[in-house]
Amino acid sequence: MTDKATTTHGAVLADTPAAGQGPLVELRGAGKSYGNIRALHGVDLTVHAGQVTCVLGDNGAGKSTLIKIVSGLHQHTEGEFLVDGGPVRFASPREALDRGIATVYQDLATVPLMPVWRNFFLGSEMTKGPWPVRRLDIARMKQTADQELRNMGIVLDDLEQPIGTLSGGQRQCVAIARAVYFGARVLILDEPTAALGVKQSGVVLKYIAAARDRGLGVIFITHNPHHAYMVGDHFSVLRLGTLELSAARSEVSLEELTNHMAGGAELAALKHELAQVRGVDTEELPEESDLTAPVAHSPEGTP
Numbered sequence: 001m002t003d004k005a006t007t008t009h010g011a012v013l014a015d016t017p018a019a020g021q022g023p024l025v026e027l028r029g030a031g032k033s034y035g036n037i038r039a040l041h042g043v044d045l046t047v048h049a050g051q052v053t054c055v056l057g058d059n060g061a062g063k064s065t066l067i068k069i070v071s072g073l074h075q076h077t078e079g080e081f082l083v084d085g086g087p088v089r090f091a092s093p094r095e096a097l098d099r100g101i102a103t104v105y106q107d108l109a110t111v112p113l114m115p116v117w118r119n120f121f122l123g124s125e126m127t128k129g130p131w132p133v134r135r136l137d138i139a140r141m142k143q144t145a146d147q148e149l150r151n152m153g154i155v156l157d158d159l160e161q162p163i164g165t166l167s168g169g170q171r172q173c174v175a176i177a178r179a180v181y182f183g184a185r186v187l188i189l190d191e192p193t194a195a196l197g198v199k200q201s202g203v204v205l206k207y208i209a210a211a212r213d214r215g216l217g218v219i220f221i222t223h224n225p226h227h228a229y230m231v232g233d234h235f236s237v238l239r240l241g242t243l244e245l246s247a248a249r250s251e252v253s254l255e256e257l258t259n260h261m262a263g264g265a266e267l268a269a270l271k272h273e274l275a276q277v278r279g280v281d282t283e284e285l286p287e288e289s290d291l292t293a294p295v296a297h298s299p300e301g302t303p
């Protein structure tokens with residue numbers, strides 16, 4: 001495991017991976033066209049064990065297309081895709097999973113009325129006894145789910161409660177712990193904080209850091225540069241299907257990242273227009289970076 005350092009903004013960061021340790025996943029000049037629509041073009045991306053690679057971009061930037069390639073849902077139509085240094089072309093998400101690449105989607109694919117422990121093992125249930133009297137090993141599943149959640153620092157009052165009664169943040173955390181338990185080496189998180197309030201987002205970010213600290217390579221897809229900067233080691237900003245920025249944490253500040261993400265020039269133009277409409281001086285409007293700061297709200301009514 002790598003050493004860690006605490007930064008000025010409180011995020012706990014892993015050091016760069018040990019020399020000689022190659023990337024788990026790499027895209028080299030990768031792209032994807034849907035018919036004659038070029039959704040992604042010339043994208044380089046590297047995912048190392050024990051690091052969080054953030055992929056940022058506005059709507060339509062190509063984030064989903066990128067994760068669909070890595071997770072085995074789509075195949076790239078240009079460039080190279082390598083896993084553990086060797087070229088791959090997955091025919092299905094199952095093949096990606098067999099290579100240790102797990103994706104946690106925003107909708108989480110859980111069964112809301114089933115207990116937490118049952119969702120933890122959904123599709124991969126533990127059984128006991130010989131065929132034809134094989135049956136579910138409920139006690140072992142409950143105990144394992146409890147242990148695995150605790151290992152990730154997730155403490156729930158009752159694993160019997162339907163997963164639908166957990167907060168959105170808690171459900172994301174269970175999904176992350178599940179992927180770790182089932183042997184993920186690369187974890188793709190599709191906008192895990194998009195629908196969450198500030199506090200719940202903080203909880204999810206904590207478990208992203210926990211997954212990284214357990215040595216996983218994490219691809220964190222987000223719209224939010226503030227969330228990305230809390231845990232990210234590397235930042236890739238997509239715009240209209242191409243890579244606008246690819247920078248290590250030491251090479252980019254939060255302000256620069258926010259500017260790239262928001263399109264600094266576009267925001268400046270918008271501010272100018274707003275000032276004209278309201279008949280005020282541009283200086284009287286908030287800074288561009290304030291316009292892009294996350295809104296403190298809690299949609300589910302939870303703290």
Ligand SMILES: Nc1ncnc2c1ncn2[C@@H]1O[C@H](COP(=O)(O)OP(=O)(O)OP(=O)(O)O)[C@@H](O)[C@H]1O
Pocket residue numbers: 034037038039057058059060061062063064065066
């Ligand atoms: N199946 C498809 N067929 C045709 N075009 C597609 C398809 N999927 C995506 N696109 C196009 O590719 C571009 C990139 O889309 P993509 O969904 O990857 O962006 P995104 O960054 O994930 O956006 P969002 O945040 O809105 O989900 C868009 O112009 C989109 O319309």
